[in-house]
Amino acid sequence: MSRKKGNPPNSPRSRPRAKNPVRPIRYRDSQDYELEGQKLWRSGKFSKAVRLFREGLALHPGNPDLLAGLGHSYLGQEEYILAHQAFGKACRLAPESVEILLGLGECLLNFSRWVEGETLFRRIMDRNYEEDPMVGVAMGRALIRNERWTLARENYGKLASMGYESPEIELGLGICEQHLGLAGFKKHLEKALRLAPRFHEARSYMGNVLFDEGKYEEALECFDKIPLPRHQDPASLKRAMLLSLDLREDFERAFQYARRLSELYPHLGTVDEVIQDILKEDEEEKK
Numbered sequence: 001m002s003r004k005k006g007n008p009p010n011s012p013r014s015r016p017r018a019k020n021p022v023r024p025i026r027y028r029d030s031q032d033y034e035l036e037g038q039k040l041w042r043s044g045k046f047s048k049a050v051r052l053f054r055e056g057l058a059l060h061p062g063n064p065d066l067l068a069g070l071g072h073s074y075l076g077q078e079e080y081i082l083a084h085q086a087f088g089k090a091c092r093l094a095p096e097s098v099e100i101l102l103g104l105g106e107c108l109l110n111f112s113r114w115v116e117g118e119t120l121f122r123r124i125m126d127r128n129y130e131e132d133p134m135v136g137v138a139m140g141r142a143l144i145r146n147e148r149w150t151l152a153r154e155n156y157g158k159l160a161s162m163g164y165e166s167p168e169i170e171l172g173l174g175i176c177e178q179h180l181g182l183a184g185f186k187k188h189l190e191k192a193l194r195l196a197p198r199f200h201e202a203r204s205y206m207g208n209v210l211f212d213e214g215k216y217e218e219a220l221e222c223f224d225k226i227p228l229p230r231h232q233d234p235a236s237l238k239r240a241m242l243l244s245l246d247l248r249e250d251f252e253r254a255f256q257y258a259r260r261l262s263e264l265y266p267h268l269g270t271v272d273e274v275i276q277d278i279l280k281e282d283e284e285e286k287k
Contacts, residue, residue, distance in 0.1 A: 030060040037069040046076035064094035106142040133164040167196040237261040
């Protein structure tokens, strides 16, 4: 009996392929998990980072760096209790790590435990951030988020006095000095933009400052210089939309700002609903 040409009945090619073949487990060291997890949480992929750090801790239990990464990932998800637990375990294992002290301090601030949180932050400052200015920048952002303006300004000022120069430090100084009612805070915003003309966060903040001062043309110029996909601040988008209508009658540009706001915050509704709400809110404020 003749057999048709082809693969033997038991050859690998004759068997149906699994749609999702199971790959063999690839064991990695703790540093692999740490570096890959950091990339995830720093890019905002917090859920994936949590899963990766938990996987790493299952293979390397009690690793303080993996616990710290897990804590930062939970912070990104605003899971402050879980973050505090992770950082607490990490701190018992590595009590002098500035990265761990930073995360634990931020957790305490979110629990309104101001004295304890600021005490940890001062320990980091006393150690000169272990010569890592980004630790100081991250600390400043945490203090600003929790409106601890005095220590935040002291922190950014120390970084500047140590010879570090960056747009993030200048923006931080400007924000803190404005909230503390200090004159001359705008010089820091201007310097931040000189150092990094494409530092969109600083330009957005400057636009809001100019708007509050009644310098509407200059404010709109600031907002317009920011590419739409880079706009993140809802107040800036609302004001840019209104100024595009009031100063230039640029309905297309106003629509684009409203659409960006709707993309960032879908709960606000459709673009038309966003426009109507902003116009209604503006009318009420003018009364």
